[in-house]
């Protein structure tokens with residue numbers, strides 16, 4: 138495939154935008170080469186500036202669970218845009234999406250809308266600190282919770298891809314309040330709690346991480362965290378920005394039957410527009426301004442266009458819950474097909490999957506935490522694989538630490554074409 142115009146556009150972009158992109162992973166820096174500039178998208182496909190058609194496994198990094206330019210979402214946005222783009226006042230549609238989210242997600246009474254996943258997790262931690270009166274937080278190495286200061290400590294996703302999991306610009310003071318634990322290691326969490334007795338406000342976790350590839354939680358791990366939190370008056374925050382409204386209507390809380398105290402959302406809840414949200418039971422949410430003392434705000438929070446897109450998306454998912462089964466089934470089919478061709482071609486690999494989140498690691502050892510994910514990512518095979526797939530019109534995330542997001546717009550023909558491409562590329566690895 139030819140990507141000439143994309144390269145020209147990238148050259149122009151680099152003159153006026155840092156690195157030519159507004160979010161680092163898009164720059165292809167980890168895998169090499171120039172990023173692809175997309176002109177439009179529909180269903181399972183991206184169409185780039187050179188006229189290439191690509192099968193998309195990023196889906197805007199997760200939100201587009203029903204595919205690109207899904208008609209009910211687009212229609213809802215067009216309709217509401219004609220009435221004005223922002224009022225800075227309450228609107229009825231905010232209550233409607235909140236009612237639907239509260240109905241779909243277990244264990245929450247109220248939800249507050251923000252503009253990104255970063256804002257959701259940042260606000261959730263402030264709320265947890267305000268509610269408990271404690272300052273320290275525990276996060277897990279390789280989990281990414283957006284780019285606010287307290288989270289850029291051994292963060293996953295773009296932060297590891299660029300080798301800056303601990304970003305300059307984050308003060309020592311902030312860093313010291315973030316304690317780092319190993320994913321899937323309860324003993325490690327226990328000892329952090331012992332050493333910092335009565336100082337920990339919350340444990341924040343991607344219950345099914347997608348930012349060091351996809352990592353399934355070991356049996357009993359999330360349940361164990363729940364118990365530790367109950368025993369030590371610590372709030373458990375599930376960052377369901379990736380998993381929410383994807384792994385089940387009620388996210389991991391529903392799928393795995395473990396309750397969080399605060400749940401954070403992003404991606405699907407905005408239907409592709411900039412939306413994040415955090416939610417909890419009344420006693421916690423009523424700690425927020427204007428009812429309670431913890432301040433949090435946003436000029437464009439609950440923006441009509443974003444709410445219309447989100448409401449259209451959640452309504453579709455709520456009315457047609459077979460979608461969740463369908464994407465899981467498609468992902469299982471892809472998993473099986475890729476596994477088979479990698480075995481046939483003697484390519485060492487580990488495939489991790491939970492529902493419609495899947496990642497391929499080019500190493501034989503199990504990938505269970507950040508250390509094991511980093512080990513397999515370090516061997517350079519992924520970069521070759523990425524470019525092989527791209528050359529053949531399959532667009533996967535340009536980093537070994539990312540998860541593939543399956544949309545229901547993908548047909549079984551698309552999946553077969555993808556498996557066949559993996560077969561072809563495997564021969565070159």
Ligand code: PMP
Pocket residue numbers: 198252253254255256258281282283284294343347348376377378379403404413
């Ligand atoms: N939490 C998780 C689990 C994420 O995957 C992301 C983004 N990929 C975020 C938070 C941050 O969301 P945003 O990029 O919308 O700020």
